[in-house]
Amino acid sequence: MTKIKKGKGAASKRQNEQIQLTEEQCREVVKNLSVAKMISHKFANISKLKRIDEEDLMQEACLGLCTAVQNYDSSKGAQFKTFAYNYCLRMVLAAIDSAPDIAEDDVETLQDEPICDEDEADYEEIRSRKVKSMMAVLNASERKVVEHVFGFCGPEKSIKEVAVIMHVQVARIREIYNKALNKMEMVQF
Numbered sequence: 001m002t003k004i005k006k007g008k009g010a011a012s013k014r015q016n017e018q019i020q021l022t023e024e025q026c027r028e029v030v031k032n033l034s035v036a037k038m039i040s041h042k043f044a045n046i047s048k049l050k051r052i053d054e055e056d057l058m059q060e061a062c063l064g065l066c067t068a069v070q071n072y073d074s075s076k077g078a079q080f081k082t083f084a085y086n087y088c089l090r091m092v093l094a095a096i097d098s099a100p101d102i103a104e105d106d107v108e109t110l111q112d113e114p115i116c117d118e119d120e121a122d123y124e125e126i127r128s129r130k131v132k133s134m135m136a137v138l139n140a141s142e143r144k145v146v147e148h149v150f151g152f153c154g155p156e157k158s159i160k161e162v163a164v165i166m167h168v169q170v171a172r173i174r175e176i177y178n179k180a181l182n183k184m185e186m187v188q189f
Contacts, residue, residue, distance in 0.1 A: 036061035052099035064091035078158035134184040142180035
């Protein structure tokens with residue numbers, strides 16, 4: 001049994017929590033590190049606008065990979081790489097979202113005020129507006145696929161489960177999903 005301690009990563013809210021993996025799960029993580037590397041590299045340019053570097057994004061993607069390997073259920077029909085991609089993507093996006101902008105960081109050093117519940121409410125409001133603006137660029141079918149995969153309308157579902165719900169082939173749902181992610185990445189805030 002291998003224990004991985006969540007560190008001081010940008011998106012790790014539960015910093016002292018440990019992820020416990022079996023040897024088989026560890027081998028699966030190592031085997032699929034290319035998924036984490038691809039996602040962290042994909043968002044490297046965006047991270048340059050924030051106080052976070054590509055190595056931090058890689059760490060967050062690896063945490064997503066470890067979580068994915070713990071939660072993966074092959075009986076649901078999804079390929080592990082597809083399943084892991086979603087976990088890694090969520091962790092990287094959360095890290096980018098929670099990292100301060102370069103300008104914001106400079107302002108914070110001048111003000112040096114403690115964070116309170118009011119700031120947290122503002123953060124949630126801003127995050128909610130970002131999600132809405134990202135979803136606004138999607139057409140109806142893309143929106144529906146994203147809502148199902150990310151669990152906005154109930155529990156998270158695999159691409160295969162969404163295909164069954166929408167009565168469309170898995171390959172077409174994957175195509176719609178990837179197109180939606182690309183559109184969402186282009187949204188400027």
